[in-house]
Amino acid sequence: MAVSTGLALLNNVQAATDTSLDTVVVTGHAQTDTQADRERLNQVAGATHVVDNKEVEKGRAATAEDVLAFQPGVYAQATSGQSAAKVSIRGSGINAFYGGYALGIKYLYDGIPVTGPGGTQEDLLDMAAVDHTEVLSGANAFEYSALTLGGAINMVTHTGYTSPGNYVRLEGGSFGYRKEQLSTGGVVGDSDYYLSILHNERKGYQDDSANHGNDVVGNFGHLFNDKLETRFTFRYRDEDNTNASTLTKYQIKHDPTANNYRWVRKKPGTTLLGSTTTYTFDDNSKLEVGLGYHHYTLTDGLHYYANPGQWDSTDLSTSLRYLRKGDTLFGLPSNTTLSFSSTVLMPGNERVRNPDTWALVQKNNFTGSRDTVFSLGNDLQLTDRTWLTTGLSLANTQRDVRVTYATNANTSEFPSEVNYNDWNLAPRIGIRYALTPDVQLFGNVSRSIDPPVTWYYSSGPVSNPYVQPLHAQKANTVELGVRGSQDIFDGSFTVYRSWVQGELLSAVIADATATSNEIVSNTNASPTIHQGVEAGLSTLLWTGRNGSTVKWRQAYTVNDFYFRHDATFGGNQLPGLPRQVYQSALQYQHPSGWYGEVNLNHASSYYVDFANTVKAPEYTIFGAKVGYEAPSKRWSVFLDARNLTDKHYVTASKTSYDLKGVDSDNFYVGDGFGVTTGVSYRF
Template identity: 30%
Template sequence: MVRHRSIPGGLARSVVASAAILAAAPAFAQDSPQTTLPPVTVEPPRQQRVTAPRAPQRSAARTTRAPRVRTTPPATAPVASDLARGPALTVLTVQQAIRDIQQTPGGVALVPAEAYKNSTVANTIKDILDYVPGVFAQPKWGDDTRLSIRGSGLSRNFHLRGVQLYMDGIPINTSDGYGDFQEIDPTAYKYVAVYKGANALQFGANALGGAINFVTPTGRDPFPNGVSADLGGFGFRRLQGNVGGANGPWDGFITASTQAAEGFRDHSFGQATRISGNVGYQFSPDFETRFYLNANEVRQRIPGSVTKTSALTSPEAAAPINVINDWQRNIDTVRIANKSTIRLDNTIIDFGAFGVDRHLMHPIFQWLDYRFKDYGGFAKVTDERMIGGFRNRFVAGFNILNGTIDARQFANIGGFKGAPTSSLLQSPENYSAYAENSFYVVPNVALIAGTQYLFAVRDQRVNFSTNGDVNGRSTFSLWSPKVGAIWDVDPTWQVFGNISRSAEVPSFGESVAPNFFNPTFPNIPFFLIKPQIATTYEIGTRGRRPDFTWELAGYRANIRDELQCQYSSFGNCNVTNLDRTIHQGIEAGVGAAVFRNVFVAASAPDKIWLNLAYTFNDFRFDNDRTFGNNQLPGAPRHYLRAELLYKHPTGFYAGPNLEWVPESYYVDSANTLKTEPYALLGFKAGVDNGGTFSFYLEARNLTNKTYIASASVIDRANPASPLFEPGTGRAIYVGAKARW
């Protein structure tokens, strides 16, 4: 029986309150037009109204000095386009963020909210990243998603590893490295930046998959006020509202949403209430500080993994043990932070601090009651100047992410806490420092060199345990160098390449005791988990023309000691280090107007627009003693996402879309058991002209295809192995949004 619980009152009331006061807030103009080359992003289905941003007004009662007039001679002047900030110093606009990540000689992408928020249900991280090549994101149930970038975290059958998540630069992942998606609210962000692999150096690039940063608007952004409602398949419903504005040196923004869904599968009911907000103050045109608040309350049933036969013949059925013991994942989170920015003649300094309190209530094979308290700080210096007549860009900084985990486990008796089984105090620490310099040997070619140093600690103290947990402490000291180059062939076209290293430290949840630590037998491999080290070679190109955008990258990562699940029981892994593995692939993205002037021949004609993202994955063992050159399990070899939209200049759009996995992939290292290939057809239509109102209708899995969306991995599988997550059936969603 599915056990429903009402939406929690405290956060839900805040959503209603936010929506009620929207009419009182002022409107602001939109970002200025794009003038420089961006990384490839999916063109949104609307024609964005573009006006110049309005400068923040100062109160008549407050006197401030005028902005400095920089009179530095051209030989030493900074490149204004790259140091430009505003209207908020602490938060980049979409175009400023594009210019910023454009300095990266590798795979990056920026997804503006308009590319997904107004034309899809925007319910999971998959909706955000669907058209970013190299990213494989498949929802399992509720918000939980199997996310992998360039084969990261393939062995993680639960939670997330291998990709670092940030909200406004503040870590979402815990201090020992694991992450969840329940705190992600796709309705809350103005853009999402994806840094693949060691291209995430500025965040502490210690993960093969890189980093994803979710950025919320400020009160100085255009259209800070809005309200939206969404309804759809399997009982999905959501109400969202946001309000913001600026008054003199002050600005503020808050967004809140509450949603619930019955779920496609049995025992998959979930509900969530989320709030994000910030308040900024400008001491002067060159000094701003901003305070952030984020809170989440999530309650989610877990249907669990099942056998391949069950997934393909009874996709709605939950795993019996999940129903009997009422498996759940419930999270309460409060995150506070401050970020300040100082702008000097040639330099921008960003610095801040944060604290996170997270409570995980997680009845599974045992009843997990974990309290995470994470805290840290960061500082970054960006310097742009001419040196000896050559342009030079220098970036350096440090990050601190520490915490404590009060990890308590109890017997799970029908979804209720039973007798205690363990009590652990875990103390992870992470200190990273980085520096990168870009020297333009000619005006359009930059040579780039950088490095990052990470010192990490994993310390565990056992208060009580019947699970075999032991005391232990491990330390890691890791360097990650990087060299690369960027060639701006013309203002709309870049070619890039790099050789970089990433280093990934294991989390406490990588294994069951006692193999994480080496307190007694440091020379026995079973008792020693080493960091995962990857050296990646990458080359590619990206560009944007009026009717054609593209991204094409090829990479090869040679990995030592890849963290891999070699045994699974009730979702837990005994993780070991593989000897050597190879991850290589091709990432291709295209956006093109295949037809113009179909019915409208004008300066702004109608178009038939193709969006396409293709990923080729070749992940394999490298002469392994046990598995030879077998394929690594857990990711499809080919993955294609495409849509063909008719787009009218009035903002109307309509067209089909396709998700295609043409070849099954293995779920075990022995390569004995596979998933099944699938193709999903969808359709969406709506109106979004960049104005006040937008509307969408989206149909997913029109043929009601039964398929396997994601799978856990194991060393050796058999037909009875419960490793498969069935995908959802046919569903229709509708939504309407207003903004001003």
């Protein structure tokens, strides 16, 4: 009896301890690089956005205008249908002229700057072979040592992980537009590789305005061990452009394809080499080391300018960033970042030529100019829902600008050389509060520093070859906003106000002729205000039983920029950007891969001279798109139609001092009705 009872108890214990579990399957989706960077930037106490370039490539993907569409606070319009574009964030570089150098924003590829003391040559802004694009407005670009009013745009190149296999993409359409791309990528052991070759060309909407270019892009990464990894990227691009001229409003209305002059720009080869190496000490600390080499050349003004110019520059960049997390400060969770960034122009010069004999007329030297930034930042978690962000940057700007040769004597009151060396502090404090896990409130107060670029100092080939005494533009900015998703809504809303001192402004004071170059005056202005509203909203209007969706996407920007009691212009508006910009798209997506869209783009009128006597007209243009992406993601096809009503409109403008109400050739014309089709295949 006792034995049988013991055996029964033993059997029960074995039954309890010998049980085997059924197989448990955990499913999920790996986070993409785009999603990871979006999550990272959502921890910034200010306006940031991430553009998934795969979504952009569902239609024409030719210029920065295509990539930066629907980004609140960002104004991006192509000029002459090429990579040269008017790109401005919060009025940065508001009077910049297009087709050679962009101002007011720091541009980077994979964290390596293509912006240096000489500004940003626009040939690399075609954004070829990019997986996603980060847009960080104003001081929210702190992590990239960007202190400009406009902030930073970082373009992240494809890797062997984001674009595996062999890939071909062809685009073609109106105005002789063609684009062909071949790429290959993959992962081999602890290494990955990506290589892309691209050609683009366009005959142009305006007469005699053809352009073409070639890109080679590479990205190679290697994981040495669980502590050390490195990534090497390179970009090469050459371009040959005949820029279309600006027109009068009368010409745009009655003869928009006219071209008043042939302005040829040749860029025989721009090269960007960069590497980023990361060493992880432990789970809470790591060191990132970045190195960059950027060589760019330009011959500008052929067949039109009285004295064309040759530019030849090399930027060398170094960055160090130490990240520490998991610490405590005042008994609270704390993450700290210490960084150093330096870009030096070595060498850099401009040679002005006689167009007939190619004899040297003037040489301006910029070698040794430098931008250096030391930064210390901290994120402190005050409560479960509240984070305090603080940062302090120490910036050193050096500009060495010299007229080393000139056929004309300098008889002006200004010198022939300037060595500008300036130190500035740029503090930042911000707070973000999680209303819900998916909705955040944020606000910050910051200071921005925009030093003049090297060529801004030079007078150019005029009768008096002087160097203008300029200093850095500085601004204090207050920003408040909300971002997140709730039910069918996903979006952001931001308001800001910047008090700007010494804003760097430009104006055409004499148009170019057959015997003289265009004369542009660059100056530090009296105090100005930049303020505005930036709103973006995506609304899921309908979901069908089969998974079909209809979304309504909107972006709205208010630009309110004006002088504060200027001695000449009083409270006049600053010219150059529309007061209001609105973009809207109604998008249909079927689960089988079919999609369609109708869209509109509206820009209000704005002044084009500081005296506020002439305006660019407002416009509204409509577009439509249809396409198919195979569920396997192996192939896709699209048709993208723009400006359906063939509207004659102004896409951007030059800025003048005082036009006295007279129509002038200050206006860039937008493309007429056009259609682009494209197909891609991955194998």
